[in-house]
Amino acid sequence: xxxxxxxxxxxxxxxxxxxxxxxxxxxxxxxxxxxxxxxxxxxxxxxxxxxxxxxxxxxxxxxxxxxxxxxxxxxxxxxxxxxxxxxxxxxxxxxxxxxxxxxxxxxxxxxxxxxxxxxxxxxxxxxxxxxxxxxxxxxxxxxxxxxxxxxxxxxxxxxxxxxxxxxxxxxxxxxxxxxxxxxxxxxxxxxxxxxxxxxxxxxxxxxxxxxxxxxxxxxxxxxxxxxxxxxxxxxxxxxxxxxxxxxxxxxxxxxxxxxxxxxxxxxxxxxxxxxxxxxxxxxxxxxxxxxxxxxxxxxxxxxxxxxxxxxxxxxxxxxxxxxxxxxxxxxxxxxxxxxxxxxxxxxxxxxxxxxxxxxxxxxxxxxxxxxxxxxxxxxx
Numbered sequence: 410x411x412x413x414x415x416x417x418x419x420x421x422x423x424x425x426x427x428x429x430x431x432x433x434x435x436x437x438x439x440x441x442x443x444x445x446x447x448x449x450x451x452x453x454x455x456x457x458x459x460x461x462x463x464x465x466x467x468x469x470x471x472x473x474x475x476x477x478x479x480x481x482x483x484x485x486x487x488x489x490x491x492x493x494x495x496x497x498x499x500x501x502x503x504x505x506x507x508x509x510x511x512x513x514x515x516x517x518x519x520x521x522x523x524x525x526x527x528x529x530x531x532x533x534x535x536x537x538x539x540x541x542x543x544x545x546x547x548x549x550x551x552x553x554x555x556x557x558x559x560x561x562x563x564x565x566x567x568x569x570x571x572x573x574x575x576x577x578x579x580x581x582x583x584x585x586x587x588x589x590x591x592x593x594x595x596x597x598x599x600x601x602x603x604x605x606x607x608x609x610x611x612x613x614x615x616x617x618x619x620x621x622x623x624x625x626x627x628x629x630x631x632x633x634x635x636x637x638x639x640x641x642x643x644x645x646x647x648x649x650x651x652x653x654x655x656x657x658x659x660x661x662x663x664x665x666x667x668x669x670x671x672x673x674x675x676x677x678x679x680x681x682x683x684x685x686x687x688x689x690x691x692x693x694x695x696x697x698x699x700x701x702x703x704x705x706x707x708x709x710x711x712x713x714x715x716x717x718x719x720x721x722x723x724x725x726x727x728x729x730x731x732x733x734x735x736x737x738x739x740x741x742x743x744x745x746x747x748x749x750x751x752x753x754x755x756x757x758x759x760x761x762x763x764x765x766x767x768x769x770x771x772x773x774x775x776x777x778x779x780x781x782x783x784x785x786x787x788x789x
Contacts, residue, residue, distance in 0.1 A: 682721065682723040730781060736773040
């Protein structure tokens with residue numbers, strides 16, 4: 410957009426000084442004013458033909474002919490030097506917008522138009538000057554075209570490297586998760602094979618001892634047996650937890666934020682307020698918070714141009730946990746909840762909480778509140 414206004418400013422200044430350089434009676438002729446207006450109309454229409462190179466080529470050649478007619482001096486006058494600047498602007502637009510072959514056709518057409526006034530008996534630039542003018546411009550614009558092509562190739566290579574980098578980051582994260590899961594599985598297996606078997610053997614020996622003990626020792630042996638059984642159940646629960654892949658909690662959320670910052674170049678400001686990390690969320694609530702943050706940030710990546718997100722965890726007193734995701738960008742349309750937001754709301758509601766999705770004039774906010782369900786005897 411900036412280049413358009415720069416070209417327009419240069420074009421208007423060139424036409425203004427070119428028109429002022431003509432004698433008053435020559436500049437005010439109606440056909441000349443019509444030709445200038447037609448040239449400007451073609452210039453504005455050229456922006457609609459960016460994806461139609463052949464039509465744009467014809468338009469630029471036509472604009473060159475009209476510019477020559479508009480600034481054609483009387484038979485006894487001098488050629489207008491500003492006409493060369495207009496040719497330069499037209500040639501520059503051809504190089505900038507057209508493929509090399511079509512841009513070369515426009516350049517050859519401009520050279521032919523430069524020679525035409527001499528054949529018709531009008532004042533003209535010398536043939537050698539015209540040839541040198543076209544040659545210098547062709548050389549400069551060829552260098553520009555080659556440089557631009559190399560820059561585009563560099564950008565393509567950078568995009569390919571960036572894609573490969575993102576794939577490598579995903580592979581590393583995946584391999585880390587697999588290695589961590591294998592390690593957790595091995596630890597669970599070791600606990601099951603060692604501690605679990607020994608506790609089972611201990612239970613069997615206590616049962617044999619209880620059967621052989623007298624009535625005074627029987628209650629004490631029963632208490633030891635219950636303690637061993639509880640220890641075995643807790644061990645089995647720990648083994649089961651180790652075998653399950655982690656799908657929620659603060660660790661998973663931090664891992665997701667790191668991946669988004671590395672792969673999607675998002676800027677995430679993560680804030681924890683008032684001891685939110687010490688709030689005892691259960692497994693279902695932790696999973697619901699993880700999915701809510703994931704869905705909100707995915708929507709921001711898809712629908713927002715500002716990839717800046719503020720994620721806040723906050724403890725509201727001793728019994729409420731609040732999370733908030735804010736994207737600082739104006740939203741002028743109504744937000745309709747699709748499948749993702751509806752699933753997020755259902756998870757939060759199943760966890761006993763509430764969810765708000767708000768589109769303000771300057772931001773998009775997802776805010777959820779969950780109750781803390783403490784176990785009996787647990788200290789707040």
